[in-house]
Amino acid sequence: MRVIRVIPCLDVDSGRVVKGVRFEGLRDAGDPVELARRYDEEGADEVIFLDITASSQGRATMVDVVSRAAEQVFIPLTVGGGVRTIEDATRLLRAGADKVAINTAAVGDPSLIRRLAEALGSQCVVVAIDARMRIPITLAGDDANSADNLGDLGASWEVFTHGGRLATGIDACKWAVECQDLGAGELLVTSMDRDGTKDGFDVELIRAITSSCTVPVVASGGVGTLQHLVDGAQLGGADAVLAASIFHYRQHTIAEAKQYLASHGVTVRPATA
Numbered sequence: 001m002r003v004i005r006v007i008p009c010l011d012v013d014s015g016r017v018v019k020g021v022r023f024e025g026l027r028d029a030g031d032p033v034e035l036a037r038r039y040d041e042e043g044a045d046e047v048i049f050l051d052i053t054a055s056s057q058g059r060a061t062m063v064d065v066v067s068r069a070a071e072q073v074f075i076p077l078t079v080g081g082g083v084r085t086i087e088d089a090t091r092l093l094r095a096g097a098d099k100v101a102i103n104t105a106a107v108g109d110p111s112l113i114r115r116l117a118e119a120l121g122s123q124c125v126v127v128a129i130d131a132r133m134r135i136p137i138t139l140a141g142d143d144a145n146s147a148d149n150l151g152d153l154g155a156s157w158e159v160f161t162h163g164g165r166l167a168t169g170i171d172a173c174k175w176a177v178e179c180q181d182l183g184a185g186e187l188l189v190t191s192m193d194r195d196g197t198k199d200g201f202d203v204e205l206i207r208a209i210t211s212s213c214t215v216p217v218v219a220s221g222g223v224g225t226l227q228h229l230v231d232g233a234q235l236g237g238a239d240a241v242l243a244a245s246i247f248h249y250r251q252h253t254i255a256e257a258k259q260y261l262a263s264h265g266v267t268v269r270p271a272t273a
Helices: 032-042 063-072 086-095 104-108 111-120 141-145 147-153 172-182 203-212 226-234 254-263
Strands: 005-013 016-021 024-030 047-051 077-080 099-102 125-134 156-161 166-171 186-191 217-220 240-243
Touching: 005 032, 005 217, 005 254, 016 032, 024 032, 032 047, 032 063, 032 254, 047 063, 063 077, 063 086, 077 125, 086 099, 086 111, 099 104, 099 111, 104 111, 104 156, 104 166, 111 125, 111 172, 125 172, 125 203, 156 172, 166 172, 172 186, 172 203, 186 203, 203 217, 203 226, 226 240, 226 254
Parallel strands: 005 047, 005 240, 047 077, 077 099, 099 125, 125 186, 186 217, 217 240
Antiparallel strands: 005 016, 016 024, 125 156, 156 166
8 A cells, every 4th residue: 555645845045944936036934943843743754854055055964953853853854955975964864864865966976876875775865856847849839838739749857956056958757767776765856847836746747757766756846735735646646745835834734634635545644633
């Protein structure tokens, strides 16, 4: 039986949780440790911390935040942003993280995925994939925005790094398979087109990756309603559904999300509140 995890994501910048739209226009959402503790109490399955400016600013990840959170949060913690070496990852695990997420460094040196998996175990290695849809250049005008036409031509997505600032030219689906083959234990797939829009997951992107890979896939980017979580699990085939705004700003609780998922045929672990 496939049990779908519900995961709140905390994008952290300068010690505060922030949330924007398509990786821009960030606004404050609170203290990361306080939010993580709240989600633990509500019954979240995991919490993901992403230091969204560590790579672009060339600095280390927020070890102090992880250490403080680990003292108060008893569900698994995944931490990413600015992880470049085995030493960086080990430092986070010693601070209390259960998994480390890598993106920019992995694209720059794919062998890092294998080395981390060999040193720490695949179960600790999450590769985050930030992807944006490529619009087919053969179409123009209204036809370029037709979902039917995009599907006919074979939609594709490009990987971005440095917090969504740098296009790589790498196909997201091919990259996902390569990451799996190199030893990644999980993939965190974020649609940059949907991030913060509340328009729902890019289920076509998620489905393309879950259809190509056997490791667990976390769907991210675009949740605005509880039905979007169902869509990510049922239409996208994700093993976990991630959301931020609906939880940070108390539009819904973790318990409400799990109750809704369960009532729509998605198997989840019981919430505690």
